[in-house]
Amino acid sequence: MKLDSKIPEGPLAEKWTKHKFNLKLVNPANKRKYDVIVVGTGLAGASAAASLAELGYNVKAFCFQDSPRRAHSIAAQGGINAAKNYQNDGDSVYRLFYDTIKGGDYRARESNVHRLAEVSVNIIDQCVAQGVPFAREYGGLLANRSFGGAQVSRTFYARGQTGQQLLLGAYSALNRQIANGKVKMYTRTEMLDVVLVDGKARGIITRDLVTGKLESHSGHAVLLCTGGYGNVFFLSTNAKGSNVTASWRAHKKGALFGNPCYTQIHPTCIPVSGDHQSKLTLMSESLRNDGRVWVPKVAKPGLTAKEAKNIPEADRDYFLERKYPSFGNLVPRDVASRNAKMMCDEGRGVGKTGLAVFLDFTDAIKRDGKKAVEAKYGNLFDMYAQITGDNPYEGPMMIYPAVHYTMGGLWVDYNLMTTVPGLYALGEANFSDHGANRLGASALMQGLADGYFVIPYTIGDYLAGISQEKVSTDRPEFKEAMDKVNNTINTILNIKGKRTVDELHRELGLIMWNYCGMSRTDAGLREAKGKIQQLKKEFWSNVAVLGSNNELNQELEKAMRVADFIELGELMVDDALNRTESCGGHFREESQTPDGEALRNDDDFSYVAAWEFKGENQPEVLHKEELNYEFIKRTQRSYK
Amino acid sequence: MNLLNGLKEATNNMKITLKVWRQKNNATKGGFKVYPIEHVSTDMSFLEMLDVLNNDLVRKGEDAVAFDHDCREGICGMCSLYINGKPHGPQQTTTCQLHMRSFKDGDTITVEPWRAKAFPVIRDLVVDRTAFDRIQQAGGYVSINTGGVPDANEIPIPKKIADEAFDAAVCIGCGACVAACKNASAMLFVSAKVSQLALLPQGKPERKERAEKMVAQMDAEGFGACTNTGACEAECPKGISLTNIARLNREYLSASLTSYEVEVKGGD
Amino acid sequence: MNWFTKLLSSTLGRKVLMALTGLFLILFLVVHLIGNLQLLHSDQGQAFNIYARFMTTNPLIKTVSYVNYAIILVHIVWALLLTIHNRKSRGPEGYAVTNGSSAWTSRNMGILGTLILIFLVIHLKGFWAEMHWGGISTVTYDNEVYKDLYTVVDKAYTMEWYVAIYVVSMIALAFHLWHGFISAFQTLGLNHSKYNGLIRFVGRAFAIIVPALFALIPIWMYLDK
Structure with a gap:
């Protein structure tokens, strides 16, 4: 498989503008003929669903919580960066771009990060217009603060709950489209598989968490805005429900997983x-x-x-x-x-x-x-x-x-499309913009950039090139996917073992934390791999999940998520084993300077590690996307 | 802050008796079940104590108690629980931020779901709060599309107004106001959103329509009328003020008297 | 539904009606109190009887009094409608344990209102109905014949139970006003940080002073035998 990042040619500052012009458009009258599925309603999902519905697409949005407003973006505290230079302190799009690249320890794509910095200014305008109550100065203009060691004050904030206010803004835009009938919202609904028809993502299988009913939904494109996978560690700052299931099931259907070991x-x-x-x-x-x-x-x-x-x-x-x-x-x-x-x-x-x-x-x-x-x-x-x-x-x-936070995620090209045509990943769910380490106040920026200002352009290019014809959920591909999900559920319910889901999850978390956490060694990672494989066996033979599928069954929900976390955990270990350099949030003890600092290895590891699923219990295959630094000279970070 | 004065020595050996509402689903009748639970640590959050209970239940082959929760840091608004006669328990915070040091060794704690006609029980302690979403969908937004908006600093907003709007905007939509109110009224929730947008210049163009539509939806959902008891404000984990309810009253009344006729769905 | 019926059928509109009628009744209390204070003149009831006739014969006052009856009725009926609606809003199952964090008065306006209503019935039967249709004796001041309501009142206030009912009812009224006065302003949206303190102060003062003065009259007359 050749990874095509689809990075546009040309000078850095013109790439996005040129690319937007070159993208195919969908005629306004035709937009209503396309259905788009959006999974997750955090900053990326809610903003994407609302923006696409405004353009005229028919959107189906899904979240596992009881309301789209509960997505974990809501818990972000600090703020959101934007290169507004309102403070006259020397900020610029280029400086935000530069800081983000450097903060990511030179493991992100220049083109993506520059685009992120460009659209950052639009995000603030958009949120203010929605009525997001950002902090203000006495004169009535917006206040800024410096954040995460940045040399300029470019962070916009709403007390200590910026994520909440931004999400409620996106949620309000989403609500407007729900009221308009352009978005159909499914709450307490969890996505359990992606359905491919002729190699393209054409739908998903979901489970209604209240009744347990499995359903098929078809569309012309599927957007995964399902957040990060920090809960693989059991203990994290993520919400209890945050999970990797949507991304992982997509991965198993052919979407490559980028840099899984990059954890903040x-x-x-x-x-x-x-x-x-x-x-x-x-x-x-x-x-x-x-x-x-x-x-x-x-x-x-x-x-x-x-x-x-x-x-x-x-x-x-x-x-x-x-x-x-x-x-x-x-x-x-x-x-x-x-x-x-x-x-x-x-x-x-x-x-x-x-x-x-x-x-x-x-x-x-x-x-x-x-x-x-x-x-x-x-x-x-x-x-x-x-x-x-x-x-x-x-x-x-x-x-x-x-x-x-997890910088890794589904590999996406410049258009945010995964390696499965028609399947997109936005926000923390993708791997794209933060390299090996994320700067403070950049997560909110990326989620909203992807949803408000990137996907509305790039999705048109894909949709304009495919047939408007809807696929029926009666097709065998849907039935097959649904049977598989059903089997998994029945298997879990029939194990009737001795160990609770939490116990097993805790055990996984401990393995990940001890061997694949803040610092990693070859020996430790090898040990971890064995332990995870052991744990996987234990899970599939001894997990205790009571009750049935036809009811609200929170233990069953957790069990399915943990099953995916266990598999992801093994891939994270593989990725960490492969990357024998130290970079960003990834510290390999074998790769350090004489005084114990992280030692990056640009000669051998200047690439995105994108992993391909090859079948159950088969080793995953590594694909490399070389990172070419055309505009920035890389340096070793030093804080002495 | 008063809680700093009331800190107790940590222990991990409290005995607690839980009286928990169990209900299989909305169609069946529910009732209380009593669960003694030992070795409770004062450092546990209330939800962690329920986790311990659930793991014990599963090991014994009994169904775990269903309850809503997600962020466990007091901001997502998903956790609920009516604990010893108060929404979110004895402290003015969310249940996920309530810790067992707020209780004494030997206490009996009664845990009930939110009770409101508009919040039907789904299972055990889980209720359906989608009525709140429908109220927001009726008008809790500024009708602008993505893109094409003015520069953020083109709309100066006095700091005081921005701060007041913020105070209303911190609502987490947990429903404690409804649970606390003897009338199961959602006025504090509705007024928080109406206030936020009525205060800000961005919300002005749709101000009247918004108040009318959101109130109509609130009524259609079957929430009670506000009798200004102030229980909502006293129990709101985010300290949303009754002033917002007064503002909603004013907004709604003036909208009713002066708005152009709009299509409003709902109403009693 | 046109906008007006829509307003009145919404929970907010019903509350507005409660507030407006309540405030009208508060004004009525003041007028009524001024009349009652005539009982304290040491003139064998002359001032009071002149006042009573004026109140029952002046066409303008008579019109206002019919409005007043209507408003009392609206206040009661809408209170009932709201209470029924609010009861239903709790849903099929109530709480097993409640640990209220609101003032007792605010939660029991219905009970307080009912007490006041019972008093109103006794009160109207005893005085108002007597004045209108009862075989009341007459007195003459300056060659004009007046119904001697004063004597009816004076006699009533020699009975301990009557005075007791009166006083208890005024306590109920005080509690009702304690919440109702301020609540009416809140319901009408008349809320501003500059004036909230004043409204609160006047409301609380009114809730104490007016019922106290009302109650003072029968006590005074009882003791003044």
């Missing part, structure tokens, strides 16, 4: 408190602006936040400040996360689990007063107290890294 680990999360933990909560990384990260110089197992103030200054190791004097506590996410892990691996972690480091505000409170600290971080401190039961004004916070 966020340094400032609330540590795990016990075996009962069901998910992790992220706190804004702005905390690192004033908090100092430390552990005791000599291991003190079980050290609590209350006892921390008894540790004299001389016995504390402010390890980020020590190792990275110029960036200090503000090193990028991957560096901060990795170093916290190293401290805990050395046994110097704190708290009852030993898997935490201190984030100390004592100096900030001394310097600026408690009031000032409260004004800046009050809501975060409250959230911390609510979850941990510790008062962060009196002792230091404890933090530990947690899985937050």
